[in-house]
Amino acid sequence: MRMSQGVEWTLHVLLTLAWLGDDQPVSVGKLAAGHDLPAPYLNKQLQALAKAEILESVPGSRGGFRLARAASSITLMDVVAAIEGPQEAFRCAEIRQHGVGADLPRSAFGAPCAISISMCRAEMAWRRELASRTIADIRAEVDESAPDAQRLTRSAYDRQPAG
Numbered sequence: 001m002r003m004s005q006g007v008e009w010t011l012h013v014l015l016t017l018a019w020l021g022d023d024q025p026v027s028v029g030k031l032a033a034g035h036d037l038p039a040p041y042l043n044k045q046l047q048a049l050a051k052a053e054i055l056e057s058v059p060g061s062r063g064g065f066r067l068a069r070a071a072s073s074i075t076l077m078d079v080v081a082a083i084e085g086p087q088e089a090f091r092c093a094e095i096r097q098h099g100v101g102a103d104l105p106r107s108a109f110g111a112p113c114a115i116s117i118s119m120c121r122a123e124m125a126w127r128r129e130l131a132s133r134t135i136a137d138i139r140a141e142v143d144e145s146a147p148d149a150q151r152l153t154r155s156a157y158d159r160q161p162a163g
Helices: 005-020 028-035 039-051 076-084 099-103 114-132 135-145 149-156
Strands: 055-058 064-067
Touching: 005 028, 005 039, 005 064, 005 076, 005 135, 005 149, 028 039, 028 064, 039 055, 039 064, 039 076, 076 114, 135 149
Parallel strands: none
Antiparallel strands: 055 064
16 A cells, blocks of 8 residues: 555654644744645645644644644544545455456355455554554654654754753
């Protein structure tokens, strides 16, 4: 399965906003510059997160984006669904009933397609794992492996050191 860059970009933005940890919105331009990303495309992705009520879009000259809810309540699956859409990754087209299968009696297709069932099981496991991980979980992992990341991020966004 291949996801768009928007998933990676927005996860990094959410981590940044979690580190900033305040209600001050951050402009798209500043968020884009912080990750060397194109602002118009990032804005499109952040609007999708706002529509999904993951981010709040604040209008005006001092506006931008901020978390709409706690990082502990934003799952990776929430983000993937907001950016990629909720549709299933695998869609069985029942090709088993075409080609050589077209010569089989219809009764041969009474059971669901075993390939489709296997793919659906795998996708459900993937979705469950993404639903079990939050932005707060990611933050905790990064804080442990890169303890200076929050301080550097807060400094880059002109925020006081975390207290």
